[in-house]
Every structure is written in structure tokens, then in C-alpha cells.
Amino acid sequence: MMKINNSQKLRVAVVGPYPLNPSKVVGGIQAAVRNQVNGLKNFEDLELHVVTVDFDGQNELVPQPAIQFHIRKSSQGLNQFLLYYLDRQWVTRTVKEIKPDVVHIHGTNFYAYAAQTWDFPTVFSVHGVTQTENKFVNYQEVGLFHRLYRKTKSYFNTYFEVESLKNARHVIIISPYVTDVLKNYHIENLHFINNPVDEPYFQLEDRSQPNRILFAGIIHARKGILTLIKAIELVRQVEPDVELHVVGKVYESEYEAMLKSYVQTHQLEKYIIFRGHLNDEELHQAFAECQMLVLPSQEEVSPMVIQQAMAVGKSVVATAVGGVPYLVEDGKTGLLVPYGDPEALSKAMIKLLANPEEAKRLGARGREIARDRFRVEYTCNQTRNLYYELADKSLSSLSV
Numbered sequence: 001m002m003k004i005n006n007s008q009k010l011r012v013a014v015v016g017p018y019p020l021n022p023s024k025v026v027g028g029i030q031a032a033v034r035n036q037v038n039g040l041k042n043f044e045d046l047e048l049h050v051v052t053v054d055f056d057g058q059n060e061l062v063p064q065p066a067i068q069f070h071i072r073k074s075s076q077g078l079n080q081f082l083l084y085y086l087d088r089q090w091v092t093r094t095v096k097e098i099k100p101d102v103v104h105i106h107g108t109n110f111y112a113y114a115a116q117t118w119d120f121p122t123v124f125s126v127h128g129v130t131q132t133e134n135k136f137v138n139y140q141e142v143g144l145f146h147r148l149y150r151k152t153k154s155y156f157n158t159y160f161e162v163e164s165l166k167n168a169r170h171v172i173i174i175s176p177y178v179t180d181v182l183k184n185y186h187i188e189n190l191h192f193i194n195n196p197v198d199e200p201y202f203q204l205e206d207r208s209q210p211n212r213i214l215f216a217g218i219i220h221a222r223k224g225i226l227t228l229i230k231a232i233e234l235v236r237q238v239e240p241d242v243e244l245h246v247v248g249k250v251y252e253s254e255y256e257a258m259l260k261s262y263v264q265t266h267q268l269e270k271y272i273i274f275r276g277h278l279n280d281e282e283l284h285q286a287f288a289e290c291q292m293l294v295l296p297s298q299e300e301v302s303p304m305v306i307q308q309a310m311a312v313g314k315s316v317v318a319t320a321v322g323g324v325p326y327l328v329e330d331g332k333t334g335l336l337v338p339y340g341d342p343e344a345l346s347k348a349m350i351k352l353l354a355n356p357e358e359a360k361r362l363g364a365r366g367r368e369i370a371r372d373r374f375r376v377e378y379t380c381n382q383t384r385n386l387y388y389e390l391a392d393k394s395l396s397s398l399s400v
Contacts, residue, residue: 009044009045010047010101011047011049011098011099012040012048013098013103013104014037014048014049014051014104015091015103015104015105015106015111015114015115016033016051016052016105016107016111017033018030018034018050019034020054020058020061020062021061023062024278027217028217028304029127031195032106032127035195036196037050038376039376039380039383040380041064041065041066042066042380043380045395046387049067050069052069052071052072053074053087053111054072055075055076057073072094074087083110083113084109088114091111092118095120100120101387101393102120102122102390102391104123104125105125107127108129108130108160108164108165109161112124112161112164112168113164115164116163121391122168122170122390123170123172125171125174125193126171126172126174126178126182126301127174128301129182130154131161132181132299138221165182165185169189170187170189170191171189173192173193174193174195174302175302176326177301193379194307194373194379195302195304195374197304197311197374197375198308198376199375200284201312202311202371202375204284205288207285208288208356209290212245213232213292214292214309215245215247215294215296216286216287216305216308217247217297217305218250219250219251219252219255219259221255223296224298224340225246225296226258227339227340227342228244229268231296231342231343232268232349233342234343235349236271238350239354242349242353243271244273245273245286245290246273246275248277249276249277256274259274287308287309290314291353291356292314292315292316293315293316294318294349295316297318297321297322299321300321301323302326306318306327306328307374309363310369311370313360313363313366315352315360315363316328316333316335317345317352318334318335318337319337320338333362333363333365333369334362334366
């Protein structure tokens with residue numbers, strides 16, 4: 001095995017949201033960053049630094065070998081009205097102290113905006129586009145205060161996004177959809193690299209439970225969960241024993257309360273199970289035991305849960321929004337429906353529940369695609385090669 005001296009290692013700062021406990025991830029971006037860092041740490045020629053601000057009040061860091069962590073505890077609220085000034089100052093100071101050969105920023109929020117203060121070679125992974133989300137996502141299912149809060153938050157995030165992308169020279173594209181959205185920015189270098197899926201998903205055995213449907217994602221109005229619950233009411237007219245397992249961390253408590261109130265009012269408690277925020281082992285079990293994944297979102301770019309379902313070999317029913325059609329091939333790896341249409345959503349679920357062999361065929365095709373595109377080893381090799389390109393160094397220059 002090649003032994004690398006510390007002086008030869010490429011020093012990389014990975015900046016963005018990261019789970020302090022890597023077995024309990026919050027949202028797709030944290031999952032993507034966690035999976036990528038787990039893959040990159042296996043390269044002996046990389047010196048990895050993770051720079052993150054913890055807004056979730058997570059427990060203390062779970063140490064990991066081959067990774068140096070730089071963590072700031074913070075909070076939302078008033079902080080966003082100050083444009084995350086103290087957090088940006090800390091990110092800037094920390095990155096400058098690290099003196100990296102390359103900086104990899106995940107997202108286009110305040111982390112990305114801070115990049116304007118340094119000259120290190122920097123690449124941005126765009127996981128979502130706030131400007132597009134503002135056009136398509138409405139919050140009519142929550143109260144006025146929450147709608148105002150979301151509008152304010154998206155205003156600041158849009159500002160960060162526009163200013164960051166205007167100055168970006170290198171951007172990692174995780175979906176062709178992002179290429180379409182960013183075409184007006186005239187970014188010099190776009191690099192297509194899929195988000196990696198954690199290896200255990202490719203190894204899971206199928207333990208499907210009859211009529212069990214899984215929703216996995218944050219509990220947030222953007223995810224369209226009320227439409228899914230209404231669709232389950234329609235499915236029950238044909239498949240009365242259907243179960244929907246709702247898995248994910250609550251991002252909007254008011255929205256969760258509204259969902260649970262609807263379930264109680266319509267006497268659906270036996271069929272709609274809210275399982276909360278699961279750790280990795282529990283989430284693996286939820287994927288293994290479902291017959292299909294359903295994602296009824298208003299807007300998505302490249303949802304990690306669809307990639308995970310494909311890796312497990314589960315069929316997917318999803319709304320044809322944003323970058324979802326680039327992941328789910330209608331009739332080949334899953335079924336696509338319009339957003340906000342409980343009847344169309346219910347018909348797609350009924351079709352797969354009534355035809356389990358068809359569901360398995362779609363899932364098997366999805367698994368083939370996932371194995372080709374989403375494995376950690378493959379995507380992290382692409383990422384590592386890009387780091388060397390940005391640092392203007394050659395892998396072949398390393399001595400043995």
C-alpha cells in the first residue's frame with residue numbers, strides 16, 4: 001500500500017451541514033456530505049477537515065479516524081436577520097487557519113457566501129436552488145406566521161445564493177436539472193458528480209411487508225405529506241390494510257400537528273404511523289420492509305431518499321417535479337404523478353400494490369442504475385480527481 005507523508009497530502013476543507021452523530025442524519029444534504037466524507041477518508045493522500053455549524057442542538061461529536069472536525073454551535077432565529085454574520089466570520093477564520101489546498105462547500109447558503117472572503121480554490125455542490133423553490137413551493141397548509149417566517153428565510157437564502165453563484169468558478173452538478181436552472185449564471189466549470197449512497201443500502205435484503213408504504217424525509221410542507229395521507233384514504237378503498245410509515249425529523253412542528261390532527265379526525269391512526277427521526281439501522285430496516293417509497297414533494301433536486309430506495313431495489317412513486325424525472329424513469333424504475341393530486345397518487349400506489357411482480361421489476365431496474373451511478377467508491381474517486389485538478393496537482397506526482 002502507498003504510504004503518503006503528511007507534506008504530500010492534499011489538504012481539503014469540506015464546509016457545510018454535517019451530522020455530529022453520523023448514524024443519525026437530518027435531511028438529504030447531511031446524508032450526502034456524510035457519505036462523501038466517509039468515502040474520502042479512505043484515501044491516504046487526503047487530509048480531511050470538516051467545517052460545520054450545528055443549528056440542531058446535536059449531542060457531542062462522535063469522533064472518527066482520519067477526519068479533523070471544526071464545529072461551531074449556533075442557532076437560527078435572530079441570527080438569520082444578521083445574515084449569519086458571526087457564523088460566516090467563524091467559517092472564514094477557520095478555513096483560513098486550515099490553509100487548505102481545496103475547499104468543497106455544500107449548499108449555496110451562508111457557507112457559500114463566506115467563500116468570497118478567501119482565495120483558496122473552491123468548488124460548490126448545489127443541492128437545492130432557492131430561487132426555483134420560491135416559485136413552486138407554497139405554504140398554504142401552515143399558518144400565517146409560519147408563512148411569513150419561511151418567506152423571510154428564503155429571502156436571505158436567495159441573497160446568499162445569487163451572490164455566491166455570481167462569483168463561482170467551479171460547481172458540482174448533482175442533477176441535470178441544476179444545469180438548466182443555473183444556465184443564466186454563466187459558470188465557467190460545471191462538473192457532474194452524483195451524490196453517493198451509503199454502501200449498506202446496496203447490501204440490504206428484501207424483507208417487504210405486505211401493503212407497507214414508506215415516506216422518508218423531513219416533516220416539512222414542501223414534502224407534500226398531506227396529499228399523500230389523502231391518497232392513502234383512497235388506496236384504502238381498494239387495499240384496506242395498507243400502511244403508510246412516515247419517517248423523518250420534524251422541521252415544522254405546526255405542519256406535523258396539522259397532519260396528525262387530520263389523521264385523528266379521519267380515524268386513520270391505524271394506517272398512518274409516524275415513526276419519527278430514525279438512526280441508520282432503523283432507517284435501513286424501514287427501507288428493507290417497505291413495498292415502495294413514495295415522495296409527493298412540491299419541489300426536489302436530487303432527493304437522497306429516491307437514490308436510497310433505488311439502491312435497495314424498491315420501486316418509487318414520486319411527483320414529476322424538479323430533478324425527480326432525471327432519477328425516476330416513469331414505467332421503468334417507478335411511477336411519476338403530478339404534484340398535489342391525491343387521486344393520481346393513489347392510482348399509482350394501487351397499481352404497484354396490486355402487481356408486486358411489476359413493483360419488483362421496477363425496483364430491480366432502479367438497483368442496476370444505482371449500482372452504476374451512486375456507489376461511494378465511484379463518486380468519491382470522481383470528487384478526489386476534481387480536487388487535484390483544482391489544486392493544480394497531479395496524482396501521478398505522489399511517491400510510493
